[in-house]
Amino acid sequence: MDYTFNAIEAKWRQIWQERNTYKVSEDSSKPKFYVLDMFPYPSGAGLHVGHPLGYIASDIFARYKRLKGFNVLHPMGYDSFGLPAEQYAIQTGQHPAITTKENIARYRQQLDLMGFSFDWDREVRTSDPSYYKWTQWIFKQLFDAYYDLTLDKATPIASLIRTFEQEGNSNTNAVHDCEQRFDAAAWAAFSPEAKEAVLQQYRMAYLAESWVNWCPALGTVLANDEIVNGVSERGGHPVEQKRMMQWSMRIKAYAERLLEGLDRIDWTDALKEQQRNWIGKSKGSSVQFAVKDADLQIEVFTTRPDTIFGVSFMVLAPEHPFVEQICTPAQAQEVQAYQQQAALKTERDRQADVKNITGAFTGAYALHPFTGQEIPIWIGDYVLASYGTGAVMAVPCGDQRDYDFAKHFNLPIPNIFADQDISEAAYAEKDAVIANSDFLDGLDAKSAMEKAIAAIEAKGIGQGKTNYRLRDAVFSRQRYWGEPFPVFYQDGLPHLVDDALLPVTLPDVDAYLPTQDGEPPLARAAKEAWSCQLGERMEYNTMPGWAGSSWYFLRYMDPHNQEAFAGPDKLAYWNQVDLYIGGSEHATGHLLYARFWTKALHDLGFIHFDEPFAKLINQGMILGKSAIAYIGPDQKMYSLDMLPENKEGFREVRILIDLLNDDESIQLDALKAWQPQYAAQEFVCNADGKVLVKREVDKMSKRWYNVVTPDDLCEKYGADTLRMYEMFLGPLEQSKPWDTKGITGVHGFLKKYWRLFHINGHFEVEDSQPSPAALKTLHKTIKKLTDDLERFSFNTGVSSFMICVNELTEQKCNNRHILEQLTILMAPYAPHICEEIWAQLQPASPTIFNSEYPIFDPSYLTESSFDYPVSFNGKMRFKATLELALSIDEVKEVILAKPETQKWLEGKDPKKVIVVHGKIVNIVL
C-alpha cells in the first residue's frame, strides 16, 4: 500500500471535524496550557508559506502538551480591521466587510489544509460587532479611569471627582497633564465644559492635540509608512506636520510598570531590550531658561545637568509654541521659511538625516540660570516637538549632535571637561572631571549631577526627574474600517454611550474617503445609518488597528459570552497565555499595548494577572526569492549569462516566480501570456536556447511576484511533509529564504517511515519483545525529541526522527511497541500520517491525540565504553575506545602508552595531559 497522502489527509481532516477532536473546554482535573499564535490580518493575497511557520510550531507544541496530559487552549482568529481592505474599498467601492469576509474564507481554507488543531468554535474576528462591542466597552473603562500614583494603579475616575469635590486637586497624586490648581469651591464653580477639560487631563483615554502627518490633498492623516520621500505614497502629494485633536491612551502612566514587568516574564533578552529602549527611561533634571526681555520660561529636560555650564545655545523644535513669540522681526522670514521646510519632513527622516545639519536663529536669547550669560535660541529639526519638552539646552562639548550643530553654525563650544580634547568631537562619556563650571569644578559626573540638581531645585527653576521616551499612544484614526468609538458629543463635550446601546456598529457610508472639509469618513454616514444617534453627533474617528489586538487573547477564553468580555471563571481557569508565538516586528507595538491593556484591566479588577504572555517566541520571517530578468536598451530580454560587461541601459524587471523552470530559466510562452507587455517580447537566449534569471532574496510579497503559497505544496507533497519541511528549514527564530528544493528529502523521510509498517504492500507489525538496539534507538529519540521540544528546537527534532527511522530501517525493525511509541512522538509534527498509522495499530482508539506521551528510560542507553578523541594542543589526532569505568589517571596512563601517542609526541615530553572524563583527552606539548 502506497503512502497516499492526499487521501489520508482529507480523510482525517474530515474525521477530526466530525469527532470534534480539537474542541476544548475548561477541565479542572487537568493542568491547563494556553498556546497562542499572533492572529493574522486576512490580506487579499492569501496565506503564503511564511505565515504557517509560527502556526506549525505552536501546533506541534500544543499537540505535544496535550499528549503530555495538559488541557490545551489553542485558538485562532482574525485581526480583521485594517487599511488594506479600506484601500480596496476606496478603489472599488466594495464594502470592506465583504472583502474581509472573502479573505477570511480563503485563509480558513488554507489553514484547514495544514491540519492545525485549532478549536474553531472559539474563533474571534476583531471586526465582528459581537467582538468590538467589548473593545468599545474596554475603551469606556479606560475613559472612566485615571492613574492613581499613591495606589500605583488605574482607578475609577469617580473617586478622583469625589476628591475634587471635597478638596480640589492640590493633594491628588495622579498622572495628568493639568497645570491648573483648584480647590473644592473652584471645582464646584467650574462649568461642565471646564470640569470635563480638567478631567480629560487625567483620564486614561483622553482627547488632546497631537502631532500628525497631514496630507491636505488627500484630506487625511498618513502613517510614516505611507510617506515616501516626503510625499504621500498614494498620489505623491505633499505632507505636513500638523497638530490635531486626537484620542490618546495614557500609556506613559504605565512606563515604570511596563519596565518592571519585563523581569517577570520569559521573553528573549533581545525583545525585552527593545521594549526597554522604547520606554527609554532616563534620569536627569528639568531646567527652566528665562527668555531675555520676555516673560517666558523655556523648559528643557536634560540627562546631563552636570554639564549645565557647557550650554552655549538652545535649540527648539521648529514647531515649539514659543517660536512665534520670541522670534525677532529681523529673523522672522528665515525662521518661517525654516519651519515650512521642516514641516515637510517626517520625524523619521529628521532623525535619520544627521549629515545635513539645518537650523535657524530666532534672534532671541535665553539667560543662563547660573551665569546670566546670554544664550542664543535656535530652532533645528533634530529636536522633536513630540519628545520631551520639544526643546534642548545644547552642550556641544558633551553631545555630538549639539557639537555638529555648533560647528556648522559657528557657535561657541566651551570645554567643561578637564583634560579632554574636544577639537574633533564631543566627549560624551561620563567619566571626565568637570571644569570651568563654577561650583561644579573638580567633581566627577555623578557628584556634579547631584550637586547641579540640588542647585537647580534650590533656585526653583527645575527639579530632578525621571523622563521616559515612551509617548502616550494616539488612539484615533481618520479611517473607515475600524471600531467606532462609543462616544457622542453634547455641547462640544465627549460623552460615553450607555452599555445597553453597545456595540455602536459601523454605519454605512457612500464613500470611504474623508469629507470635503477634511472630516473622517464616518462623518458621511446618514443619521439613520448609525445604530444609535446621541447628542449633537457621534464620534467620527475610529480606533486604531491595535485596539482589537490588545485583548483578543482574553476573548478566546470565553468567545460567546454576551454579558462580559469573558467570564471570571474562564479567565481564572485559563489565566495567562503560556506560550505566545509571533513575529518580532510587533516588539514595540502590539506587545506593548497588549501589556498596557492587561495591566489596566487588572488594576480595574477585571482580571487577576497583569502580564498577558508568560513566554514569548519570535519566529523568523520566511523570505521570498524574486526572479529578476534583464531588458536591454534594444528592449530584448537577455539571459543572465548573455549580459554584456557593461550593463548600462539595462533595466531589471521582476517576473512571477511561477513562470520559472527548475533550472531558473523562463517559460517563455507562459511569460508572454502573463502580462500584456511581454506578449511580443523578444529574447536573447543562451547557448542552450534558454533565458536565465537572477534570483534575489526579498520579503515575500505580491508586489515582488515571489509569493509561494502552501496550497500547491500541500497538493503535491501533503500537509505533513510541508509542516515538517517548514520546521526542518532552520531554527524557528531565524529568518530564511524559502526554497522548495529540500522538500523531497522530508517527503522521502515520511515515505520511509510509512514503509516501516508495510511489508510487501501490507500493513504488518510484529508483537515480540523489542530488540535492545531498537529500544536504544527509540529511547535516544524520546530523550532528544523531548529536549528539543522543551527548548523549541523544532528543526533538530525533525532530523532526530530521520535518524531514528534510518536506524530502525537498518535494523529491519517492525516491532509494534517501538513503532507505536515512535508514532506518538511524531504525531505532533505529522498528525495525519500518524493518525492513519495509529488507526491501524489501535483500531479501537478514536485518536492518537488522547494517547500518553512516551517516557524516557535512560537504562536503555547506558554505555560501558567511550571513544575518546585524543588531541594534541587542541587538535584531534586519533580516537581510543576505553572503558568508562577507568579513572582519569588510568585513562591518562593508557593513552600515553598508545603507539599513536608516541608518534604525535615526536619524542617530546608532554607538558600537561588533560582528561575530561567521558569527553576528551588533550595533550599539551
Place this chain on the structure above:
RNA sequence: GCGGAUGUGGUGAAAUUGGUAGACACGCCAGACUUAGGAUCUGGUGCCGAGAGGUGUGCGGGUUCGAGUCCCUCCAUCCGCACCA
C-alpha cells in the same frame, strides 16, 4: 541616526554547559535495480594536496590546555523606529 538580530561547505543547517566543526537533509559524483521513475537502494562529497599532511566557522586581535561558542575592534546583511499589520 537610534534600537535589535544574524554571519559556519555548492545550499538549508547541526554542534544544548568552552571539549571530535559540518549531524540531518538538499545538490553533486559514481554505481545497482529496472516494466525508464520527479521511484528505490549502495558508496563518496568542507577546501588544498597524489599522499603524508596542511587548512577551515565574516575580518583582525585577546583570554584558555582547548574558542563556532567568552571578551575587544572592525565589516557586511536583515528587522523595527510610534497612523502598515
